[in-house]
Amino acid sequence: MRDFGKILVERLPSGKLRFRIDFGILEGRRYILNGEPRADKGRRRFSSAEDARETLYTIRADMVARDLSKLQALGLWFARGPAPEDLIGERAKRYLENFRTLVAEGQRSPTTLRELDRYAKPGGHWSYWEGRPIHGLAYSDVADWHRWLATRGISAKTRKNVSDAFRAMLRWWKDRDEGVAVPKFDVIRVRRYVPTIIGMDEQARILAAIPWERRGAFLAAAFEALRMGEIRALDVSDYHDGRLRVTKAIQGPRIDARVADFTKNDSGEVREIWHPELQSWLEWRLDQKTERLKGAVALFWNPSARNTAKRWTPDPMEQEWHRACVVAGVAVPLQEGTRHAILTQLGGALQERVLQAFSRHRDARSLAHYAKPRPKAAAMVKAIRGEK
Numbered sequence: 001m002r003d004f005g006k007i008l009v010e011r012l013p014s015g016k017l018r019f020r021i022d023f024g025i026l027e028g029r030r031y032i033l034n035g036e037p038r039a040d041k042g043r044r045r046f047s048s049a050e051d052a053r054e055t056l057y058t059i060r061a062d063m064v065a066r067d068l069s070k071l072q073a074l075g076l077w078f079a080r081g082p083a084p085e086d087l088i089g090e091r092a093k094r095y096l097e098n099f100r101t102l103v104a105e106g107q108r109s110p111t112t113l114r115e116l117d118r119y120a121k122p123g124g125h126w127s128y129w130e131g132r133p134i135h136g137l138a139y140s141d142v143a144d145w146h147r148w149l150a151t152r153g154i155s156a157k158t159r160k161n162v163s164d165a166f167r168a169m170l171r172w173w174k175d176r177d178e179g180v181a182v183p184k185f186d187v188i189r190v191r192r193y194v195p196t197i198i199g200m201d202e203q204a205r206i207l208a209a210i211p212w213e214r215r216g217a218f219l220a221a222a223f224e225a226l227r228m229g230e231i232r233a234l235d236v237s238d239y240h241d242g243r244l245r246v247t248k249a250i251q252g253p254r255i256d257a258r259v260a261d262f263t264k265n266d267s268g269e270v271r272e273i274w275h276p277e278l279q280s281w282l283e284w285r286l287d288q289k290t291e292r293l294k295g296a297v298a299l300f301w302n303p304s305a306r307n308t309a310k311r312w313t314p315d316p317m318e319q320e321w322h323r324a325c326v327v328a329g330v331a332v333p334l335q336e337g338t339r340h341a342i343l344t345q346l347g348g349a350l351q352e353r354v355l356q357a358f359s360r361h362r363d364a365r366s367l368a369h370y371a372k373p374r375p376k377a378a379a380m381v382k383a384i385r386g387e388k
Contacts, residue, residue, distance in 0.1 A: 209324035221338035
């Protein structure tokens with residue numbers, strides 16, 4: 001009995017001390033008391049270690065006088081409700097407020113923020129935690145939540161994204177020295193996606209089926225492996241003397257989405273254009289700066305776009321690519337037929353570190369998403385056939 005419960009004294013980032021009672025883990029759940037329950041269902045936070053110790057002695061005495069088990073005694077105290085600010089829903093709101101600030105500063109993607117808002121909204125995938133305190137979460141709680149997510153009819157990939165985002169929030173609170181413990185999370189296994197692989201001849205047929213004046217964006221994706229957000233953000237002023245300055249990206253599908261002054265993985269660079277067809281298109285594009293089109297500042301433009309800059313948006317790009325695929329008799333998604341195809345082709349000829357520099361992946365393991373031919377595999381085939 002004397003060992004039941006210990007006083008925690010923690011220094012917050014503000015410099016203030018916080019006092020709590022840690023009762024350890026009982027039946028898979030950790031119990032931490034942040035203050036003494038009040039009549040309004042909130043909690044009066046402990047003002048000192050001695051204050052917390054008095055409450056601990058009261059709980060121990062209650063157990064002896066009423067012959068209560070540890071769980072029964074704690075149930076009477078925790079049933080009165082945690083402090084409102086310790087509820088997961090409230091903590092999620094504060095986490096998203098901070099995330100919104102980072103988005104405004106250009107440090108996080110608005111697309112990610114939209115997903116988080118969707119998870120945290122009433123009835124969303126995080127609604128399972130409504131009314132639960134953020135302290136004392138156990139592995140069993142997470143496992144039960146994962147089973148609940150599975151009943152919602154969402155894909156394993158979505159469940160993984162939802163779970164990873166929730167764990168990231170818990171880690172953020174833990175890093176702030178808020179006394180939040182991050183329990184174990186089971187790995188949600190996602191079936192590996194095998195992309196459609198096309199050869200350069202098939203890619204060339206698709207590109208040739210796109211009208212010349214609209215072809216530039218697709219050439220940039222196919223030959224320079226640029227990301228779509230980067231292509232949409234480039235202006236005429238970003239191309240000069242055969243070199244392309246890739247230092248920004250549009251974050252979001254809308255035409256009024258913010259243009260961030262950095263690229264994914266902060267991998268901006270000046271690239272020398274190597275493919276003759278892309279070089280020809282870019283020189284042709286510079287000649288189109290007529291008085292009638294002086295507001296069309298988008299380098300890889302969509303001449304029929306309604307916006308003044310003539311920038312592409314995702315849906316028209318997908319539709320244009322699909323039309324060209326039908327003409328060419330090849331069925332392949334836009335991303336796989338351009339960026340994936342060139343990286344797959346180059347994977348059989350370049351060293352991995354060179355390919356990583358070209359693709360601008362932060363981690364070489366990300367290249368595993370591409371079904372790259374391997375020089376070693378080619379050597380094995382030759383050996384089996386008895387070739388030199």
